[in-house]
Amino acid sequence: KKHAADISDHFHDNVSYKARERKSAFPQFRLQSHEPFPLLCQKIANDWIENRNYRYEDKSIVLSFILETDSSVECLIDKFSRFHIQLFLIVRGLLSSEVLLVAFKKRYRVNYGVNPNASFNRLMAVPFRAKDVALDRTEYGHPDVALVLTHLSYYYSGLNxxxxxxxxxxxxxxxxxxxxxxxxxxxxxxxxxxxxxxxxxxxxxxxxxxxxxxxxxxxxxxxxxxxxxxxxxxxxxxxAKQFPSKLVASAWDLSSSLRTNIITGFSGTNDTQLLLPVHIRQDDLPELQKTDAIVVNNLLKTENENYQCLPINIASENILKQIVDHQEIVNVILDVGA
Known part of the structure; x- marks a missing residue:
């Protein structure tokens, strides 16, 4: 909060920032690229270390540790207790391991938020699939990301x-x-x-x-x-529960080579076939091989020749105004939720 306005002034094109009316409120703040993050980390780390009662010569060692991922914890073992080292690791995770960057690049109520559905019975932030649409039965697997996004969710929404x-x-x-x-x-x-x-x-x-x-x-x-x-x-x-181990799986595991039965899947296009697991073979049906050409042909139609680029931080009211003022008649508006 303390450095949001300063970071926005330095990196205006890479930061979305809006001050709040009350002094005690957290501003609307989102990073749109990695570029502002190192300076933000440096400012946060300097503020944090200045409020700690460490010797002057030790402060530089701690700063180096929390800001550089290649620094080793061995340099701290003889100087600090286990409690303090754990504290350094937490700050290091937020800054140099870029947990804060991951959180500040996400859009509140679009990429994350608190599920408003009472039947979900969860108060922590969860992933969203689109604006105000939470992913069903999904939670963040990384505890630090979950904690930071939960804080941001309530800072932005306020308490009821x-x-x-x-x-x-x-x-x-x-x-x-x-x-x-x-x-x-x-x-x-x-x-x-x-x-x-x-x-x-x-x-x-x-x-x-x-x-x-x-x-x-x-x-x-x-x-x-x-x-x-x-x-x-x-x-x-x-x-905020943490377990000693967890099961991790993705869509790739559905086609694991350990499975004995044949698995058949379907994709509407074949442009991502190079991203499929190496043991998967894409078999295009002859009657569907023209699909890509049909899509390209539709995109090249006369009615699709107009394109208008909007500013990154444009307000929704301005978007609607441009639609109303558009020289061509707009018959359909598609909101993809982002």
């Missing part, structure tokens, strides 16, 4: 009334010092954005429905600290 109520109920009933936690949430906001009546914990009345709707919900739904609190106590403890 029920989720925010859960946070305040737990804060009131289970925390030993709710006032200090609430003060941290307030400090993360811009003072002018917080109504005077709720600037102190003793001013909160959880039974006052009007106060919840008019003041608490608008103030805290996008607050990153409140969202982190919700994730820490209501999402990750229940759903």
């Amino acid at each position: 009334e029920s989720q925010l109520s859960q946070c305040f109920k737990r804060l009131n009933e289970q925390e030993t010092d709710p006032a200090s936690i609430y003060d941290q949430w307030i400090l993360y906001e811009d003072e002018k954005d917080v109504p005077k009546s709720i600037r102190q914990w003793n001013g909160i009345n959880l039974k006052d429905y009007q106060q919840n709707i008019d003041y608490i919900f608008p103030t805290f739904r996008y607050n990153m600290l409140v969202i982190n609190y919700f994730l820490d106590y209501f999402v990750f403890p229940r759903e």
